[in-house]
Amino acid sequence: MNQVTDPERSRRVRVRYAPSPTGIPHIGNIRTALYNFLFAKSQKGQFILRIEDTDQSRFVPESVPKIEESLKVLGLDWDDKHQQSQRLDVYGKNLEILKKKNAVYDDGGAWKFKVEKGKNLKWADVVHGDVEFSRDVIADFVIVKSDKFPTYHFASVVDDHQMQISHVIRGDEWISSTPKHLLLYESFGWGPPTFVHIPPILGESKKKLSKREGAKSVLEYIDEGYLPQALVNFLALLGWSPKGDRELFTLNELVAEFSLDRLNKNSPIFNLEKLNWFNKKYLQKISLPDLMAKIKKISSKAQTLDDQKLTKIIELVRDRMTTISDFEKYAKIFFEKGKEKPPQRQKIENAKAAIESINVWNEKSISNLLDQWIAKSKIQPADFKNTLRLAVFADNTPPIYESLAVLKKEEVLKRIEDALKIP
């Protein structure tokens, strides 16, 4: 598939993710970076990070490292990085060119681009097809502000040209500005890149995802216990689909499968249930040591355990977890006694019988525990289970016998006896 419209511009695919450092980028924003990355890598091209910090009033310095961290955590490494505030001379020189061409005029200290009459502005958008605007609807626009900083439109066009960007993959909201960009390319006499306008992710309210709509950053999701692989996989499928019915892909597999022609036109709605499903899947897939490292990172309780015991516990609870931060919830019984109601009076006999059988339990065989107990009493197995649950555990527990083995006989007996003391 040949998506380069201007072969003279560059045979090489070069693509950029150009965030404004006005805060921590939310997840929808990072999806744009993902698509840029996937396309670049699928074409053996380059992925460039460009910090668009020309709006001084909205500039938040701390957001730059957050942007970088967000990309890194997902594995979206860039080949090159630029920051617009350090390229003011470039914009200055290019402004001079437009001045000489008489394409701009001074407007109270700011420089405005003059929109002349002429034929319609159109381009072949990779996802939307032919898009056309009349020049009549475009007013003269500022390209360099009175503080000497360029506007988004100007800096972006100049940079895309200078950095030899072959494809501009950005949000749909830029469709309306693209005619202005085309005007600039035309005025400079440069060939425009191929435009790929992708629909934005919508929030529950069907409004574009934004901080205000409650959009979180990938960093927040990571902190909440989501895995980078899950986030990547989920995001990739929100607006793009592979050929078959497969849904689980690693980043590298996505690179291999990715193509622009399978990008969707309509805006997807962020669906947490699906993200949760992906996360569960990857929680099951990742290696035990990796999982343990991640759990230790956020669970102070896990840190108190030795690796051997922690490993056993993780094996018992990993299938139950949706996110890593669920660990303590499901592993609760290993850290504290059950705080459930003590056994009812009629269950005390059951508990006593349980104690007896646990007493002779050799701890080597888990399965024989139940057999022993049944042999020693006439009580139904379900009651045995309930006794254990009520006295020792909470309502929901990891596999009981395996859990007993991790807890050890002494601790189990102690817990039951303690529970029986409660009036």
Place this chain on the structure above:
RNA sequence: GGCGCCAUCGUCUAGUGGUUAGGACGGCAGGCUUUCAAUCUGCUAACAGGGGUUCGAGUCCCCUUGGCGCCA
């Protein structure tokens, strides 16, 4: 208000003129399981509406409606 983008199950989507409209999440039911999960099986549910074009439209065209975006 002007301009533009979009429209298949509740959600993510497949579909490129002829399909019983497929898959996934969720939900529901069941199997397995002496808890909870995991897992397996089944079910549920969609082409926004109206006109065309065509032997035949989810697929092509127009209008309406609705949602969203940019500018003012």
